[in-house]
Amino acid sequence: MHAPDQLAIIAxxxxxxxxxxxxxxxxxVRRIxxxxFEGExxxxLGQLVDEICWLRVGQLNRMLSTLRDAKITSAMMAGQIAPRNLFDLHPDWRALLLL
Known part of the structure; x- marks a missing residue:
């Protein structure tokens, strides 16, 4: 198995x-x-990647749009989201559909 040319890290x-x-x-990986997530x-990390997009927890539509616009098809999650941010969630319409 080989590394993808581009990768998104959901951090x-x-x-x-x-x-x-x-x-x-x-x-x-050439492009990362x-x-x-704000507050997380x-x-x-911005010094180690080519681009960083700051989001709030729950902005699923913006996350998916960013991936689509960047034409990135490989993503990995790393790190924790603190429980306090999960309970103070402000989901967008796409995230609400999943809840």
């Missing part, structure tokens, strides 16, 4: 999003887009 908090970005780069994802 929560902690060290794992940075570990994944470094590992993806080492595996040959981070989908980062560490800003330092």
């Amino acid at each position: 929560g908090n902690g060290v794992y999003p940075r570990v994944l970005a470094r590992a993806a780069r080492a595996a040959g 887009l981070a989908l980062a 994802t560490e800003a330092e």
Whole structure:
């Protein structure tokens, strides 16, 4: 199995999003887009990726639109979303359809 040419990292908090970005780069991924969450994802991740898009937890439609516009078809999740943010959710219409 080979690494994709492009990868999106759906990045929560902690060290794992940075570990994944470094590992993806080492595996040959040319372009990395981070989908980062306000109040969760560490800003330092921006130094390891080509592009970072800041979202609020629950903005599923914006997340999917960003992936579609960037033409990225491979994504991985890394890191945690704190429970407090899950209980203070402001879902968009697409996220509401899933709830």
